[in-house]
Amino acid sequence: xxxxxxxxxxxxxxxxxxxxxxxxxxxxxxxxxxxxxxxxxxxxxxxxxxxxxxxxxxxxxxxxxxxxxxxxxxxxxxxxxxxxxxxxxxxxxxxxxxxxxxxxxxxxxxxxxxxxxxxxxxxxxxxxxxxxxxxxxxxxxxxxxxxxxxxxxxxxxxxxxxxxxxxxxxxxxxxxxxxxxxxxxxxxxxxx
Amino acid sequence: xxxxxxxxxxxxxxxxxxxxxxxxxxxxxxxxxxxxxxxxxxxxxxxxxxxxxxxxxxxxxxxxxxxxxxxxxxxxxxxxxxxxxxxxxxxxxxxxxxxxxxxxxxxxxxxxxxxxxxxxxxxxxxxxxxxxxxxxxxxxxxxxxxxxxxxxxxxxxxxxxxx
Numbered sequence: 001x002x003x004x005x006x007x008x009x010x011x012x013x014x015x016x017x018x019x020x021x022x023x024x025x026x027x028x029x030x031x032x033x034x035x036x037x038x039x040x041x042x043x044x045x046x047x048x049x050x051x052x053x054x055x056x057x058x059x060x061x062x063x064x065x066x067x068x069x070x071x072x073x074x075x076x077x078x079x080x081x082x083x084x085x086x087x088x089x090x091x092x093x094x095x096x097x098x099x100x101x102x103x104x105x106x107x108x109x110x111x112x113x114x115x116x117x118x119x120x121x122x123x124x125x126x127x128x129x130x131x132x133x134x135x136x137x138x139x140x141x142x143x144x145x146x147x148x149x150x151x152x153x154x155x156x157x158x159x160x161x162x163x164x165x166x167x168x169x170x171x172x173x174x175x176x177x178x179x180x181x182x183x184x185x186x187x188x189x190x191x192x
Numbered sequence: 193x194x195x196x197x198x199x200x201x202x203x204x205x206x207x208x209x210x211x212x213x214x215x216x217x218x219x220x221x222x223x224x225x226x227x228x229x230x231x232x233x234x235x236x237x238x239x240x241x242x243x244x245x246x247x248x249x250x251x252x253x254x255x256x257x258x259x260x261x262x263x264x265x266x267x268x269x270x271x272x273x274x275x276x277x278x279x280x281x282x283x284x285x286x287x288x289x290x291x292x293x294x295x296x297x298x299x300x301x302x303x304x305x306x307x308x309x310x311x312x313x314x315x316x317x318x319x320x321x322x323x324x325x326x327x328x329x330x331x332x333x334x335x336x337x338x339x340x341x342x343x344x345x346x347x348x349x350x351x352x353x354x355x
Contacts, residue, residue, distance in 0.1 A: 176310065
């Protein structure tokens, strides 16, 4: 089944708010509003025809451009008035694959940066445990219902979330002086 | 010593200094600690292999820092790893030396733009020989070892250090 058929199935059998995204890239994705995530994931895993028994990966990125935000459209929020949730979002992706049926799907969702919380799918797929810990470690997304949400790659006393666009590399860590040399500073500033 | 070869008609007497002999012994038996975090470690293993042989310089690999004389820091050191490198260095017995191998250990190397990379291992431990390269060839690593041997042969081991 391709993504369009899976999208039709989800729309038919769950009450979730979903939208079919025709991406410019190779795979179209299904956007799910963040409060319906657990329902959609449960349906995708347990339905006989779809049967997505494995979560391949879980990633995300930080979207800062105002014109490309999604969360406020689906939650029907006026972005200028909602100051504290402000004009940035963290877009998240789940890549699911089914060994029995041989099809794959990309589920997308997004959370505003002022309140980056979303349901955890660790109760559905055991592998989501470490994938969600990595997303928490690097982007700062809180997964509600996760059994043990803490940093997995960076040391536990690290401050900040490195993959956000407004992150500045620290100049020192635990009494080690890590100020970059002049050449290094020119590399780091070129990216900004 | 080479000029003495085959030069006596009968048994003779050779005079030298204790400094010279002790330094000779120390420089020609530098046991190194097998320490590697990244790609330079593969070059380190190849230097221990048959083509560019480390052992012909008297340098045997040791797995434990307490038995090692020289620590070859090979690979990128992250901020999380830096405290462990310091622990390993502290566990080595005096006199100890450090060779910083590859550009990642010298200055952070290829990954200098990263947020968690230590810009050079000399921010946590004192380094004796810096070896550039990405990765340095096994012959380059042998030349770094020879440089370290030259440095050791110049040391005055028995003189009291002014501290």
